Amino acid sequence: MTPEPYPTARREDTADHLHQTSVPDPYRWLEDPDSPETQGWLLAQAELFKRESKPQRFKERIGELLKSGSVGTPAWRGGRHFFSRRTPEQEHAVYYVVEPDGTERALIDPIAIDPSGLTTLDAVQPDKEGRLLAYQISVGGDEESVLYILDVATGARVEGPIDRCRYSPIAWLPGGEAFYYVRRLPSTEVPENERQFHRRVYLHRVGTSTEDDVMIFGDGLKMTNYYGVSVSRDGRWLQISASEGTAPRNDLWVADLTESSPERPALRVVQEGVDAQTGLVFGRDGRLYVHTDRDAPRARVCVTDPATPGVEGWRDLIPEDPEAVLSDFAILDDLERPVMLVGWTRHAISAITVHDLETGERVGEVPTPGLGTIGGIAERPEGGHEAWFGYTDNTTPPTIQRYDARTGETSLWAASPGAVQVPPVRTSQEIYRSKDGTEVRMLVIAPVDAEGPRPTILYGYGGFGLSMTPGYSASILAWVEAGGVYAIANLRGGGEEGEDWHRAGMLGAKQNVFDDFHAAAEHLIATGVTTPERLAISGGSNGGLLVGAALTQRPELYAAVACSAPLLDMVRYEQFGLGATWNVEYGSAEDPEQFRWLLAYSPYHQVREGVAYPATLFTVFQSDTRVHPLHAWKMCAALQHATSADRPILLRNETEVGHGARSISRTVDLSADTLTFLARHTGL
Numbered sequence: 001m002t003p004e005p006y007p008t009a010r011r012e013d014t015a016d017h018l019h020q021t022s023v024p025d026p027y028r029w030l031e032d033p034d035s036p037e038t039q040g041w042l043l044a045q046a047e048l049f050k051r052e053s054k055p056q057r058f059k060e061r062i063g064e065l066l067k068s069g070s071v072g073t074p075a076w077r078g079g080r081h082f083f084s085r086r087t088p089e090q091e092h093a094v095y096y097v098v099e100p101d102g103t104e105r106a107l108i109d110p111i112a113i114d115p116s117g118l119t120t121l122d123a124v125q126p127d128k129e130g131r132l133l134a135y136q137i138s139v140g141g142d143e144e145s146v147l148y149i150l151d152v153a154t155g156a157r158v159e160g161p162i163d164r165c166r167y168s169p170i171a172w173l174p175g176g177e178a179f180y181y182v183r184r185l186p187s188t189e190v191p192e193n194e195r196q197f198h199r200r201v202y203l204h205r206v207g208t209s210t211e212d213d214v215m216i217f218g219d220g221l222k223m224t225n226y227y228g229v230s231v232s233r234d235g236r237w238l239q240i241s242a243s244e245g246t247a248p249r250n251d252l253w254v255a256d257l258t259e260s261s262p263e264r265p266a267l268r269v270v271q272e273g274v275d276a277q278t279g280l281v282f283g284r285d286g287r288l289y290v291h292t293d294r295d296a297p298r299a300r301v302c303v304t305d306p307a308t309p310g311v312e313g314w315r316d317l318i319p320e321d322p323e324a325v326l327s328d329f330a331i332l333d334d335l336e337r338p339v340m341l342v343g344w345t346r347h348a349i350s351a352i353t354v355h356d357l358e359t360g361e362r363v364g365e366v367p368t369p370g371l372g373t374i375g376g377i378a379e380r381p382e383g384g385h386e387a388w389f390g391y392t393d394n395t396t397p398p399t400i401q402r403y404d405a406r407t408g409e410t411s412l413w414a415a416s417p418g419a420v421q422v423p424p425v426r427t428s429q430e431i432y433r434s435k436d437g438t439e440v441r442m443l444v445i446a447p448v449d450a451e452g453p454r455p456t457i458l459y460g461y462g463g464f465g466l467s468m469t470p471g472y473s474a475s476i477l478a479w480v481e482a483g484g485v486y487a488i489a490n491l492r493g494g495g496e497e498g499e500d501w502h503r504a505g506m507l508g509a510k511q512n513v514f515d516d517f518h519a520a521a522e523h524l525i526a527t528g529v530t531t532p533e534r535l536a537i538s539g540g541s542n543g544g545l546l547v548g549a550a551l552t553q554r555p556e557l558y559a560a561v562a563c564s565a566p567l568l569d570m571v572r573y574e575q576f577g578l579g580a581t582w583n584v585e586y587g588s589a590e591d592p593e594q595f596r597w598l599l600a601y602s603p604y605h606q607v608r609e610g611v612a613y614p615a616t617l618f619t620v621f622q623s624d625t626r627v628h629p630l631h632a633w634k635m636c637a638a639l640q641h642a643t644s645a646d647r648p649i650l651l652r653n654e655t656e657v658g659h660g661a662r663s664i665s666r667t668v669d670l671s672a673d674t675l676t677f678l679a680r681h682t683g684l
Helices: 036-052 059-068 474-481 499-503 511-526 542-553 592-601 630-642 664-682
Strands: 015-018 021-024 075-077 080-086 094-098 104-108 119-126 132-139 146-151 157-162 170-172 178-184 199-205 214-217 225-231 237-244 251-256 268-271 278-282 288-292 300-304 315-318 325-332 339-346 349-356 362-365 373-378 386-393 396-404 409-415 425-433 439-447 456-459 485-490 535-540 560-564 615-621 649-654
Touching: 021 592, 036 630, 036 649, 059 474, 059 664, 080 119, 104 132, 119 170, 132 170, 170 225, 178 225, 199 225, 214 237, 237 278, 251 278, 268 278, 288 325, 300 325, 315 339, 325 373, 325 386, 339 373, 349 373, 425 474, 425 511, 439 474, 439 511, 456 511, 456 664, 474 485, 474 664, 485 511, 511 535, 511 542, 511 592, 535 542, 535 664, 542 560, 542 630, 560 664, 615 630, 615 664, 630 649, 649 664
Parallel strands: 456 485, 456 535, 535 560, 560 615, 615 649
Antiparallel strands: 015 021, 075 080, 080 094, 094 104, 119 132, 132 146, 146 157, 170 178, 178 199, 199 214, 225 237, 237 251, 251 268, 278 288, 288 300, 300 315, 325 339, 339 349, 349 362, 373 386, 386 396, 396 409, 425 439, 439 485
């Protein structure tokens, strides 16, 4: 395909001079989304994409596979339980309550709130008795959550809207009369370019004005801090954590609310200034359970006395495993021999083991439906002998499983409500070596009868300690059913092998992530799965940075690229969206050494004229308040100017959606456009 002439994009002589280095930025003008020139360029790009993207394939099949619906893990409060479910025809999941007699009622339906489908439900938190529900919604993908309180019995709103609550936890005190939450300072109190930051922990009493809320914590600390807050089931213990941006470490404090008032909790340090992540669970048996990667990169569970929560009193209950990462745990105590269920991921595959609660001795394993991904393990707050957990794999839509510790049996508690015909696939986990000899794993999903080189999509992320684990995906299944192969690489920078694995792909070691990805591609080619002419790569957000770096570092290795909501200008990324919270992962251009790391791989700055770049599709979202679409706009203009190939560089710029949740119909359209593009340029 020979693309039409690209829309004109003016090149400027703009450059920054940083640390004795000139950094050209010829498309700086595209950083202004409201300028007539940017608007005209975006309209021209939209017309080009519309002409180049027809006919669209895959849409009908992706829609069919998404008719599986979804179901969420229950939260038990008093005699009620709460859960989410999306039926085959629904655009968004609905949040339900089930009464003690089994009566089920819808509490929050985003479509009932907003028939346009632009409103999303961001978070929910029932109070400890199940009488009130805190929920947060946002509109148009901006993730600017607004908080409301709902009466569960009547469905009526009790309070709200309370704004500036993005990413806010809700920690209810017993009785539902008050809760702790996190809220940003008013925009009038901070500089305009810092309005996304400056969070504080407050105590709010239901029925009073937010003007009367008491600031509990956060004043005078770093503007990019995120805060966690929780209150133990009995209401005695308050826990507050603080993390600098997305740093893999936190400071931690506790307060005994029987010895100090909720408005003035006497916080004591559990961990401060330590390079580790730690969280606490106050057990019904009076012991304090500590989940930490301190001195244990794959994590461990310790026990101590809540009165002496510091590290000097910790005793290992579940020690670090040499291979598996300890992800979560639950306590079942309505038994002659109380137990702890411990969730693990071993090379990205989940399992749950059973341990004696007193000694930590392993006494069994929870049966699971297969080799897949297990969601969080839920227990009844008041204790019991049952636990619930989510399960999915590459061919299984989400289910909720129930484990009975009295019988040792696992049973299906709730399935995704839609019936779908899932195509047969063959999944294997392969090991390959990266450039420096490090062993890396990769999931390869292929047709059952796959032979010979096939069009293949290689997907990766490699950042922030996030793990790429098996899961039901309509896009993957539609691609494989059509005859392609889909591979997911467990790159350094992720969490698949613990915190050391994460840190081996962050800051000055970020190039390891790209090397792992190139090596995955070379492995797929060397083993006959695909060829460079049939190999596409795909990634979003931090994964968009990954594929942006891949296409500039090894353009000959890839035929096509799908780059979604990416970071691409790594010199200026801190100045936009939530970028200032990520310098703990990537580094800062203000620091001379870190600037050199960033410039060395920054995809926008590594585009070279006359290079035959792969066919590339940028998909971005106009309301994205995490990663500004300007990254893709500037990179698209740079590649369209520089490439010597006749393979197209296209931009799909979508309005009224953001970085995260979206309606199902929007998901189908985006997935179909992406797969159509990749199929066209890999020969599927």
